[in-house]
Structures are given as C-alpha cells and as structure tokens.
Amino acid sequence: MENRSQFGSRAGFIMAAVGSAIGLGNIWRFPAVAYENGGGAFFIPYLFALLTAGIPLLIMEFSIGHKYRGSAPLSYFRMNKKVEWLGWWQVAIAFIISTYYSVIIAWALSYSVFSVNQSWGSNTESFLFNDYLKLTVDPGQTGSIVPGVFIPLLIVWAVTLGILFRGVKKGIEVANKIFIPLLVVIFLLIVIRAVTLPGALTGLDAFFKPDFSLIADPGVWVAAYGQIFFSLSIAFAIMVTYSSYLPKKADITNSAFITGFGNSGFELLAGIGVFAALGFMAQSQGLSIDEVVAGGVGLAFVVFPEIINSFPAFNAFFGILFFVSLVLAGLTSLISISETYIAAVSEKFGISRNKAVLFGGGLSAVLSILFATQGGLLFLDVADYFINQFGVAFVGLVEVIVVVWFLRQLNPLQAHADNVSDIRLGLWWKICLGVITPIVLGFMMFGLFKMNLMKQFDTPNGNYEGYPDYFINFGGWAVAGFALIFGFIIAVKRWHSKANADSYKEVS
Template sequence: MSKTSHEKDNYQWNSTFSFLMAMIGAAVGLGNIWRFSYVLYSNGGGAFFIPYVVAILIMGIPFLILEYGLGATFKNSLSNILKKIRPQLEVIGWITAFLVFLVLTYYVVIMGWDMIYLVLSLFKGWGTNPDAYFMTNIVVGSNNLQGITSFVIPTLIATILIWVLLWYISHKALDKGISKVVNILIPLLFIMMAIIVIYAFTLPGMWTGVTALLNPDWSLLLYINVWLAAFGQIIFSLSMGQAIAVTYASYLPEKSKLVDNVLVVVLSNSSFEIFTAFGVFSILGFMSLTSGLPIHDIATSGTGLLFVVFPEIFNVMGDMAYIIAPIFFLCVFFAGITSALAFLEPMTLAVSRKFRLPRVRSVTILCIFGALMSLVYTTASGNYILTIADGFINQFGIILVVILQSLIFGWSYGVEKLLPVLNEYSTVKVGKTWVFVIKYLLPIFLSVMWIIGMIDLFKTQSSLDIILQLIIALIFVVIPLVLTILPSREDI
C-alpha cells in the first residue's frame, strides 16, 4: 500500500454506522447531562419545547445539512475549503478549528474532575458535605488570579491522564481509533443512561420533579431570551458551525445518505437530552422529598449539578448509590470522551492537510500543546479562568463563526451548489426552503443572538474579567493568523 492510500485510510470511516456514532458522540456531551434539564426548567418548562423544536427545524437541521454537504463535497478541512472559495477566508477556518481546540483545553479538565468523582463514587469519598469537598479539594481558590502558581494535584494528574487517553485513541487510523471507541461507548452510554433514568422513575418524589420540569409557563414564550436560550442550546448541543461536522463528513464513504444522517443525529441527540432531563428531575424530586427543600432551591446547572447536587443525592440514596453513582459518572465520562475526540479532530485534519504531516505526528503535537494549555485550568485559579473562557468563547467566538460561515457559504460560495450532492442518495430531499434558511433566516437570527449575548456578557464584567477575555481573544486570533500565513506544503 502506498503512503498516500495509507494516509487516506487514516481519514475514512469504515461504515456509515461509525460516522453516525461519532457524530452522535460529538453532539451528546456534558451539556446534555448538566445543561439541558436546567435550560428546560428555567425557560418555561413544557412551553420551552415550542422554541426548542423551532430552533431545531430552522437552525439545527439546516446548518448540519450544510456542514455535511461541504464535508462530502470537498473532502477537506474547513480552512482548506474556505481557502478554495477565496484565499483570504482561510483564516476563518483556522479560527473555527482553533476555537473548538481551546474549548477542549478546559473540557478535559472537567472530565478530569469527573474521573476523580468516578473513583470517589465507589465509596462516597466526597464525605457528608459534597459542596465543601468540591470547593476545598477540586475547585481550590477564589475568583481571582492569586492561586495561578499553585496546582491542584488530583486535577493535574487526572487532566494529564485524559490527554494521554485522547492521544492514544486519536493517533491511530480512524477505523482503529475513534471508530472502535465510539461504536462501543455510544451504545453503552445510551444503555447506562436508560438504567439510571428507569431507576430514577422508581424513586419516591419522582413526580414532584417531573411536574416541576414540565409545568408550562406559556407567558415566557413572549420573551426573546427564552427563544435565544433554545437557539443557544441547539448550537452547543449539536456542535454547530464548529468544523466538527464538516471534518467528520469529509471522512464519509461515497453514496452516503447525507440528509438522512443529519436527521438520525439530531433525533438521537434530542431524545438523549430530553430523556436525561426526565431522569435528572426525577432524582431532584427525590432529593426535594427527602430534604424538604423546594425544587427551585436544588435545581442548578453546570458543574454544581454534577459534583455537588448529585453527590448530595447519592448520600441520601442508601446502598443503591454504590451502583447508580459509578454508572452516572461513567456516563458523564463516556459522553465527555466522545465529544473531546470530536473537538480535537478539526485541528488534526487541518494541520495534517496543510503541512502534509502524518496523522500520528499531528495528533501528538496537538495533544502536547493542548496539555500545556490545560495546565492553567488545573491551578487554584483554574475554575475562575475556566468560567470566563467558557462564557467568552461560547457567547462571542462560536456564534460569530457560525454567522460568518452562514454568510460565506450562503452568499460567497453559493449554497445552491450543494443541492445535487445532498439529494443524490438521500431519501429526504432539500431545496429552495433550505437555501432560504441558510442565506437569510440563520444570519439574522444568529446576529440578534450574538448582539444580545455580547451586551449580557459585558454588562456584569469586572475589569480583570475583561482583560482575561481580551487575552483569550488575542490568542484565538493570533495563532490562527500564524497558521494561515505559514506556507502550505500541500502543493509541494
């Protein structure tokens, strides 16, 4: 086998099933477990399903169809696709891939926390006060930079271990690495989450939680922030516009049913997060019953739900917690690892293609670089920097690159060109309505979201927060600029 064909095999799915598992793995991440249930609860309960479904139909599905079409047509990295459309646009591809890579650098730290809690769950090692344990042993320090020189050793070790695991899986050819992992982990993830949710339905107080979750507040549908929350959830839940779908779709074999595959991924992702939300709130209802606290005092989002509220619930669950808690933290780990692999892949493909590096070398360089960047989040000031970085990258960076991609592919490239490749083998066809959504609806909706997000972001910021955000902005512009300017070895 020639070196060229060997490299091609390194970047090709061995089946459509592997692609679907990888895409579902990219979509189903920590956010589905810790974010969606709270977004649903705090934005109108059952009424939130209306903006949620609208966001899927007019943004999630159309944009993923665009990304699949681009990947299947060009069989290349996003930066190279943009370069072919217009050389000046290459930098936007690098910014997009690098933004997702920046997310990965702190995402692995949260996975590190989960790895620690997976071990602790075997003997309820967080003690009788999980909140104090989390703040003292995991998130050490306060909302400043005073602790930036001292490492939190358990977090540091766990983070390095996860980078090693990511390298071990990703440096192999696609069918020997990512394919094998997602084909096992995604079905397992769905089975384990089903076990947790079905058990949650048997708990006393379960109906209290489900009723609180679904209780519809129709008046909230008149507020733009509820609609923006739905669109924001879909962007991050489906990893829209983050070069992941373009990259994964570029590895597809010929004659793939592109539109059908989009629908499978979107349906799987939404089913998982809605199903999980029922489980989470059934368990919160049980906590409400046993603690006497109302649901709104317990319900929370993010790391507080995973590493404080759930350990508190496991503490009052009795011996059954020794089975449910490890399964729960293992679910979080599986969801995290499949998403982390997806976050790494756009930069891997872009670096490999531009500099003609073998996959193993690209992955090794990126994992070393990423691990070094992750170190800042393993310090006593890590959680403070992580919160600022996450808010800024999500609110400012990712929505902005999705807007730019809508405009570039809708207008500069001409999205109509993708219709033949999208419709050729797909059972479900797309046409003028889809083109209209990409060219007009998406850029308008997303621009409104971005402006409101920017106002919210800077309204409550301290001067130190703004300085850190400017540093992050500088990093995600300067490095992609350097990568764009460096001479390409593709044509050598």
C-alpha cells in the same frame, strides 16, 4: 479521489457525529435551560430551532466536508481561497476548548472513584472547592498543581490521544461504537432508578409542566436556538472534518436528521433523569424544586453528590454510573474537538497523522495543566464564558453569512447533498439558512454584546465583579480574540505540497 482516511460505514460516521454532539452540556445544561424557559412549552421553540437551524446547519457543514474533502481550513480554502481563515478560526476555538474541557472530564473521573464510598461527605460544595480543587488563591493566580486533578487529567489525555493515534476507522469510529451505546445504556439505568424514587413525579411535573405564557418571550426562543447551536457541535470545525471522512455514497441529509434527533433524544433522556433525581432531593430535604434546580458544574459536582448521598440503596453503584456517563460523554466530544486541529495541522504542514497528534494533542495536554492548578477553576470559568459567547456563537454567525450571503454556496451545496441523499432539499433549507438562522444568531450576538456592555458599566468587571481587570482582559477577551487573529495569521502560510490544496476530486 485522493487517498484519504474514511469511516468504515455511514453508521460509524453517525456514531461519531452523535458522540461529538452528546457532551457534558446535554446532561447539565439542557435540563436547567428547559425548566427556566417554560418547561414543557420550551419544546415548541426547541423543536422549531432544531428544524430551522440545527439540522440545516448540520446539512450545510456535512456537505462542505463531503464535497471538498478536507479539514475545515482546507475545505474552506477549496471553496474559496479568501475564506481559509474561517476554518482556522474554528480550529483555534476547538483547540482552546480542548485545553479545559479535558480537565472537567478529569474531575468526573475522580468523582467516579469518590462515588465508591461517597468521599465528598455531607458538605459537597466545600469538598469540591476546598478539598478537591483546593481553590485557595485569588483570580489570576495559579498556585500549585493539584495532584487529584493532574493525575486523572493524564489518564484522560492518554486515552484520547491513544484513540486518535489509531486513526479514523480503527480509532475514532471504534471508540464511538463502544462509548455511545455504553453511555446510553448507563444513562437509561440512571433514569430508570431516578423515576422510581420518592418525589420523582414532582420533579418530572416541574420539568414537563408547560408555561405557555413564556412562548411569546423572545428570550425563550433565543435560549432554544442557543441550546441547539451549542449542543450540536456546530461551527467547531468538527462536523466539516468528520464528514470529509465519509465514503462516496453517504446520505448526508438523512445523517444530519439522525444526528440532530439523536442528540435531542439524549437531551430529553437527561432532562428526565436529572429532574426525577431533583424531585427526590427536594422531597427528602423538604424543599421546593426551585430551591434545588442547578446547572453546570454545580449540578454535576455539588447537587448530584448530595442526591447520591440520599439514595436509599446502591449509592456507590449509581454514583459510579452517573460520573462514568459524564466521562464517556466528555471523551467522545474531546476526541472530536481534538480531531479538528490534528487533521488541519497534518494537511497544512504536510506531516504524518501521528506527528500531528503528538504536536497538536500534546500541546493541548500541556496547556491543560494550567486548569489543573489551584486557580484552575477561575481560569476555566473566564475562558469558557468568553470563548463560547464571543467565539463559538460569533463564528457561527460569520460562517452562515460568509457561506450563504457572500460566497453564494447554497445552490452548489444543495446540489451536492441532493446528489448523494434520499431526502431532497427544497426551499425550506434555503430560507432557514438564508433568513431565519442569520437573523436569530445576529439577535443572539446583539443581545450578548449589549448585556455584557451594560454589565461593564454596572460593575467593574461585568459578570466577574471582584476579578482583576488584567485577568478578565487576558483570560477572557484576549483568549476569544486570539482565536480570530490566529485564523488570519496562519491562513497566510501556503499549504504544503502534500495537501494538494488546489487539486482534488469532488465526490460525485
């Protein structure tokens, strides 16, 4: 086998994979999605989606990386030279996401400091948009750089690139072995405190109370598959890249199950903590749960500061714990996202890892400054929506169709996984990837395109009424389209001789 960086152990790989999967979305997306789609009843389609799409896709991507021993573009090239573009498409998506994901981590870092004396005051929404982000410009305008965002952004990139400079074993593996246990301990403390607050049981009842009438709704099942798909870092080129660093004897199937259930376990923990806190907030303000439930940025930076304000004691302590947990969850994901293009650039152009970190990570850091401006939130909002809906979800569907239907790789990938794993894959795996997953992902994409086309007719700019056309086209559609076009363009260039793209030894 070629001399390639490796994780020191399978446990180190699992920590890194779980760290990539556990991100900001686990904390602020899953609880709201579950609540809106049947509460406790949502766990039935969620578990079904995990077992029929999430874990099968993880096994497939782990097998590709471990078998072909390269970054996503190199692994796909070695699988079939005609599909290298697919790996670069995924890498480009990861690169784009890293430019704005880092800024959200910077916000969380700032709010960790604000928690000391609740600097956000009583009007947390006004503080976020007016005082902190200084959002005083129109869509499409950048305005000036906001120092309160720019400075923590520099810290986020310094930590991330510092870890990546140290490599796979001494950098990524060590960081995740520290960050993931610390994240779990911190969030357990938050959950323990949240469930002891007045009104917590009301929140938990709202979260777990099943509405079985929604089980027959196809939209609920699509939401379950969407949550699993987006939360497991599938089709980001991450899991292919990480698994290429696995030692020869690495149980792929077991690792996929541990990663999948570890991610879902943390999502459940996050749901308990979030809804216990929302129940407390609802009771203290005399509101219903429906009136306080939120997701995304609003939950983290508007609702939770309000909750922290209302805590009967230790406000600063638990505020710091919550936002530090966001920072840790964000960093582990940003590290994995950045590793995809660092590994790909290093192999494609035959440059050292340090140069690839400096070039790839440095370019992402520079571009992220756009989102640290007064208009940064608006750019972030549009770019995130389009790259996720028409980038990540679409490339996932294409990946399954190409690998399973066109290249007919299920048999060789299954043979590889079975050769190194205790759990042998059977007909279940082939049916999931060959039938269930592409049908559900195809239905998701059809629904997304239909929904957005209808909204384009209903309002001038679909989801973004009032935004200039050029801003939607260049900040949204063009960003998502660029990732695909970039994949085809860079795939034309020949691999540097150092990559040994045509010559490698499979793990056997």
